[in-house]
Amino acid sequence: MPCLESTLHIRCQDYMQKGSAKWLYSGTYTMSDGGQWIYGSMIISSRFNKMTILGSHIYFFAFVPAINIYRDKFGVVLLDGTYKTNRYGLPLLNIIGTTAMNTTIHIANVFIRQEEQQDYVWALQQLQNLISRHDIQLLQVFYSDAELVLINVVEVIFPGIPHLLCIWHIIKNVETHARKNTFRQIRDDEATFRVEGYHSTLKKWLFTSGGDLLTIHSRIRHWWVLSTNKYWAEKAIDETRVINRLRKPIYDAVNTVRRCE
Incomplete structure (x- = not known):
């Protein structure tokens, strides 16, 4: 099977030069660049600057080194979509998690046709x-907004795993039926900050809301690689700090146990 990115590049060139392009893939497979990227299938038909979607699924991609980081602290998954990331108006579903250092880690991104059940x-x-492929144990909880379609799909695909709403979305729903100053003392929860911060950083990296899929994908790839490298650098620094803290007299008993081990 040909490299998805090179095929995508060729089709984008056809799109620019001839005004039309069609391509079809099915199944999930690994790209040939060292096996670090995983891509999903897509069915797209495009004509000039107007795209007609023939299938519900478009484009799924994930970064294996980021998945390996997520495996160390796999309990939480945050799901949220965002718009204005590409010239075709395709929603981008962000799937993110948290690391053992309480930082945000990329799990996957999915360009979908629209926010409907079959797409989710x-x-x-x-x-x-x-x-399943990367032997990640059973997840503990999903976070998302109050989109009922997405919530229902989570319950079907991942039965038995709790789903929670971000507090911010709960408050917004209650405020429609109550005085807005009732909940001013409640701050936005960490999950909301994490997702919105991810969206903000993503759009800064994309720089434009009118890029084609190849441009958007290339910039997201660059961002993911840099953020993964940054995680390992910060993790090494924090591990050094922990060792230095344990040198104080109060930790003598701990150090004795460590030396015995």
Whole structure:
């Protein structure tokens, strides 16, 4: 099977030069660049600057080194979509998690046709395959906004795993039926800050909301690689700090046990 990125590049060139392009892939497979990237299937038909979607699923991609980091602290998954990331108006579903250092880690991104059940089913099936392939243990909780379609799909694809709403979305729903100053003392929760911060950083890296899929994908790839490298650098620094802290007299008993081990 040809390299998805090179095929995508060729089709983008056809799109620019000839005004039309069609391509079809199915199944999830690993790209040839060292096996670090995983891509999903897509069915797209495009004509000039207007895209007509022939299938519900579009484009799923994940970064294996980031998945390896996530495996160390796999309990939480945050799901949220964002718009204005590409010229075709395709929603981008962000699937992110937290690391053992309480930082945000990329799990996967999915360009979907629109926020409907069949799109979410396919996207979460790809996530399920990804988790199984990389031997990640059963997840503990999903976070998302109050989108009922997404919530229902999570319950079907991942039965038995709790789903929680971000407090911010709960408050916004209650405020529609109560005085807005009732909940001013409640701050936005960490999950909301994490997702919105991810969206903000993502759009800064994309720089434009009118890029084609190849441009968007290339910039996201660059961001993921840099953030993964940054994680390992910060982790090494923090581990050094922990060792230095344990040198104080109060930790003598701990150090004795460590030396015995």
